[in-house]
Amino acid sequence: MFPRSISLKPAQKRLTVAGVIGTSAALLLGLMSGTASAAPVPDHHVPYGKGYMGVGYVQDGKDFKPDTRQLHLDAGADAELKANPVGIDVSSWQGGINWSSVRGAGIEFAWMKATEGLTYKDPTFSANYLNAYNAGVIRGAYHYARPDVSGGAAQADFFASNGGAWSRDNLTLPGVLDIEGTCYGYSQAAMRQWVLDFYNTYKARTGRDVVIYTSPSWWNSCTGGWSGMSALSPLWVAHWTSATSPSIPSGFPYWTVWQYTSTGSVSGVSGNVDRDRFSGDRSRLLALANNTP
Numbered sequence: 001m002f003p004r005s006i007s008l009k010p011a012q013k014r015l016t017v018a019g020v021i022g023t024s025a026a027l028l029l030g031l032m033s034g035t036a037s038a039a040p041v042p043d044h045h046v047p048y049g050k051g052y053m054g055v056g057y058v059q060d061g062k063d064f065k066p067d068t069r070q071l072h073l074d075a076g077a078d079a080e081l082k083a084n085p086v087g088i089d090v091s092s093w094q095g096g097i098n099w100s101s102v103r104g105a106g107i108e109f110a111w112m113k114a115t116e117g118l119t120y121k122d123p124t125f126s127a128n129y130l131n132a133y134n135a136g137v138i139r140g141a142y143h144y145a146r147p148d149v150s151g152g153a154a155q156a157d158f159f160a161s162n163g164g165a166w167s168r169d170n171l172t173l174p175g176v177l178d179i180e181g182t183c184y185g186y187s188q189a190a191m192r193q194w195v196l197d198f199y200n201t202y203k204a205r206t207g208r209d210v211v212i213y214t215s216p217s218w219w220n221s222c223t224g225g226w227s228g229m230s231a232l233s234p235l236w237v238a239h240w241t242s243a244t245s246p247s248i249p250s251g252f253p254y255w256t257v258w259q260y261t262s263t264g265s266v267s268g269v270s271g272n273v274d275r276d277r278f279s280g281d282r283s284r285l286l287a288l289a290n291n292t293p
Contacts, residue, residue, distance in 0.1 A: 046181065049120040051144035052091040052113055054262050054274055056181030057215055057238050085109055085285050087276040089142065089259065092124045094269055099128070099135035101268030109138040109278065109285060111176055114163030117146035118155055125163050133171050138289050140166075140173030142213065145198070147184040147191070152198030160205035168290045174208040176236060180215060183222040191222045199232060208291060209233050211257070216249045225250025234288065236276075255279055256288070 046055055086106060090097060091113035102110070110132055113122040125141065132139040143159035145152075156164075156177075164175035177198055183191060195212070202210045212229060213236040219225065227250075234256035239246035246258045256279050264275030278285050287293065 085278040098268035099131040103135040105267040114141035116144040117149040142176035145179040152194040153201040156201035176211040188224040219249035227251035
C-alpha cells in the first residue's frame with residue numbers, strides 16, 4: 001500500500017486500480033490508448049505507453065518514504081544543496097508546460113520522455129524538447145524500457161531515431177535508459193545483457209554513453225548489483241527520501257543525478273512533478289551535456 005501522506009500522480013492512481021482488477025483491465029487500458037493494441041501486457045500492469053520515471057518505484061523501492069524534505073528544499077533554506085543545479089523530469093502526464101516559467105523558477109535541466117518500448121512516442125515530446133531549448137533549459141530525452149517487448153538493441157535504435165539523438169550545443173544532455181518496475185521474467189544475467197545491448201547500440205548511434213535511471217532495489221534485484229555499467233554510464237538514482245543524500249545501487253560508486261521526490265511543484269507545470277538534483281556544479285552539468293572533461 002502507498003503511505004497516505006503521498007500525493008499520487010494520475011497515472012499512479014490508475015495503475016493502483018489496474019493492479020486490483022488484473023491483467024484484463026490493464027490490457028483494456030492499453031487498447032483504449034490507441035497506441036499499443038498489439039503490445040503484450042507486462043507483469044506490473046503498466047499499460048503500454050503509460051510508463052514514466054518513477055511509475056515502478058513504489059513497487060521496487062523498499063526504502064520508499066514520504067517527501068518530507070520537499071518544502072525545505074524548495075524554500076531555498078539549504079544553501080549547500082542549492083549550490084547544485086536542480087531539474088525536473090516530465091512526460092505527457094504533465095500536459096502542456098510553460099518552459100519560460102520553469103526556467104524562471106530556477107530549473108536548469110530537464111529530461112523528458114521520448115519513447116517507450118519499440119513503437120510508442122510520447123505526444124508531448126517534440127513541444128517539450130523545442131520549448132525547453134528555447135527557454136534555455138539544458139534538456140535531454142529518456143526512453144522507458146520494456147524488456148517484455150523486444151531486446152535492448154532494437155529499443156535503443158528506436159530511441160535514437162525518435163528523440164534520443166545528441167548534439168554538442170550547450171543545451172542537450174545524453175539520452176537516458178529508464179529501467180524500473182519488475183525484472184520482466186529475466187534472469188540477472190539476461191537482464192545485464194539487455195542493458196548492455198541497449199548501451200552498445202545507443203553509443204554506436206549517438207557517440208554518447210547512455211545515462212541509467214533506476215532504483216537501488218531494482219538494480220540490485222534484477223542485475224544482481226552488477227558493476228559492469230559503473231565505468232560506462234552515469235547513474236541517475238531514484239530515491240524519494242528526506243535524507244540529505246540518496247542510497248545508490250550496488251555496483252555504482254556514486255550518483256550523478258538524484259530524483260529525490262515525485263511530488264514537487266514548479267512554476268509552469270500543472271500539478272506534481274518529479275524533482276531532480278545534479279551532483280556537481282553547473283560547469284559539470286555543461287560538461288555532461290557537451291561530452292567534455
